[in-house]
Amino acid sequence: MENEIQARAAHLAGIREKAEAEMARMGIDAAFIDRLVETFYGRVQAHPRLGPVFDGRLAGRWPDHMEKMKRFWSSVAFKNGAYGGKPVQAHLGVQNMTPELFPQWLELFSQTLTEIAPGKAAHDWFMATAERIAKSLFPQAQVRYQAVTSQNRMPLVQNGTVDLECGSTSNTASRKEQVDFANTTYITEARYAVKKSAGIESTEQLAGRTIVTTTGTTLVPRLRKLERDGLKFNLIMAKDHAESMLMVAQGRADAFAMDDNTLAGNIAMLKNPQDFRIVGTPLGREPIALMLRRNDAAFKQAVDAEISRLIQSGELRAMYDKWFMSPIAPANVNLNLPFPPSLETAFAQPNSDPAEAYAMP
Numbered sequence: 001m002e003n004e005i006q007a008r009a010a011h012l013a014g015i016r017e018k019a020e021a022e023m024a025r026m027g028i029d030a031a032f033i034d035r036l037v038e039t040f041y042g043r044v045q046a047h048p049r050l051g052p053v054f055d056g057r058l059a060g061r062w063p064d065h066m067e068k069m070k071r072f073w074s075s076v077a078f079k080n081g082a083y084g085g086k087p088v089q090a091h092l093g094v095q096n097m098t099p100e101l102f103p104q105w106l107e108l109f110s111q112t113l114t115e116i117a118p119g120k121a122a123h124d125w126f127m128a129t130a131e132r133i134a135k136s137l138f139p140q141a142q143v144r145y146q147a148v149t150s151q152n153r154m155p156l157v158q159n160g161t162v163d164l165e166c167g168s169t170s171n172t173a174s175r176k177e178q179v180d181f182a183n184t185t186y187i188t189e190a191r192y193a194v195k196k197s198a199g200i201e202s203t204e205q206l207a208g209r210t211i212v213t214t215t216g217t218t219l220v221p222r223l224r225k226l227e228r229d230g231l232k233f234n235l236i237m238a239k240d241h242a243e244s245m246l247m248v249a250q251g252r253a254d255a256f257a258m259d260d261n262t263l264a265g266n267i268a269m270l271k272n273p274q275d276f277r278i279v280g281t282p283l284g285r286e287p288i289a290l291m292l293r294r295n296d297a298a299f300k301q302a303v304d305a306e307i308s309r310l311i312q313s314g315e316l317r318a319m320y321d322k323w324f325m326s327p328i329a330p331a332n333v334n335l336n337l338p339f340p341p342s343l344e345t346a347f348a349q350p351n352s353d354p355a356e357a358y359a360m361p
C-alpha cells in the first residue's frame with residue numbers, strides 16, 4: 001500500500017516536472033500567469049459586452065475571482081493541483097451568457113497574449129488550451145435556426161435536420177409514435193371570443209346563439225360534442241381564423257370558438273380589441289411543447305433540465321409576460337392573455353403528458 005502511494009506520488013511529481021519544463025521552454029512562469037490573469041480580467045471589466053456579464057455575477061467578489069483564476073491557470077499549466085473547483089457548475093446560470101460572447105472572450109484573450117506573452121509558442125499554447133476548455137465548458141455554443149412549416153416539421157426532426165422544433169406544436173399520443181416532446185411549456189384552452197357588449201360571460205349563455213369556428217379544426221368535433229351534451233346553438237363555419245373573427249366583429253356570429261392563444265392573436269389584430277373578451281369553460285386543453293427526436297433520453301433530459309431551470313429562476317414566466325401580456329413589435333399589439341392556471345400546475349410538476357392525458361371538461 002505504502003509502495004503504491006509512493007509510486008503514485010513519484011508519478012505525479014514526474015508529470016509536474018515535465019509540465020514545468022515545457023512551460024519554462026515557452027517562458028511561462030508563475031509571475032507571468034499572475035500578470036496574464038490581472039491584465040486579461042482588467043480588460044474584461046472594461047469590455048462593453050463582457051464587462052456587464054462578469055460584473056453581474058462577480059460584483060464585490062473580483063479579488064477572489066482573480067485569485068481563483070490564477071490557481072486555475074497555474075494548475076492547467078504546471079499540473080500542480082492548485083485549483084480544485086467545478087467550472088461547469090460555476091458558469092451555469094450566469095445571466096446573459098449568450099453564445100456570441102465566447103468568440104469575444106477568446107478574441108480578448110488572444111489580444112492580451114499577443115501583447116504580453118513571452119513568445120508565439122506561449123500565445124498559441126494558452127489559446128489552444130482556452131479553446132479546448134471553452135468547448136468542454138459550453139458545448140451548446142452553436143445555435144443555427146431553420147424555418148419549418150406544419151407539413152415539414154415532423155420529417156425534419158425525424159431525419160435529424162432539426163434537433164429542436166419550437167412552434168405551436170401539440171404533444172399528442174399519435175405524434176409520440178414518431179417523435180418525442182420536451183416538458184410542456186404552454187397549454188392552449190379552447191374558449192370563445194365574444195363582444196363585451198353582448199353580455200356573454202359563460203358557456204351556458206351561448207344557448208340559442210350563433211357560434212362560428214374555423215373549418216377543419218379540432219373545434220368542430222368539440223362543438224358537436226357540446227351540442228350532444230345538451231347545449232343548443234347555431235353552428236357556422238368560416239374558412240379561416242380571420243374570417244371567423246370578422247363574423248363576430250360584424251355581428252354575424254355571437255362567439256368564435258378556438259384555442260385561446262389564436263383568439264387573443266385575432267382580437268389583437270382588430271381595430272378595437274378592447275371591445276372583445278375571451279370567455280367560457282374550456283372546451284378542451286392541449287399541451288404545447290418543443291418537439292425533438294425519439295429515443296434520445298440524454299437529449300430530452302438536457303432540454304427538460306433547462307426548461308426546469310427557466311421555470312425555477314422565473315425566466316419562463318417573464319418570457320410569458322413579455323410575449324402574452326405586453327405590447328409586442330412591430331405593431332405594439334398586446335395579446336392580453338393572462339397566465340392560465342393549468343400552466344401553473346404544469347410548471348409546478350413538469351411533465352410531457354400528451355393531449356390525451358388532459359381530460360375533456
Ligand code: HEM
Pocket residue numbers: 053054057058065068069072084085086087090091094097101102105129130131133134137
Ligand atoms: C463568454 C465567456 C465566459 C464568461 C462570460 C465567463 C464568466 C464567468 C463568471 C461570471 C465566473 C464566476 C462564477 C462565480 O464565481 O459565480 C466564471 C468563473 C470561471 N470561469 Fe469563466 N466565463 C467565460 C469563459 C471561460 C473560459 C473560456 C474559461 C476557461 C478557459 C473559463 C474558466 C472559468 C473558471 C475556471 C472559473 C472559476 C470557477 C470556480 O468557481 O471554480 N471561463 N466565469
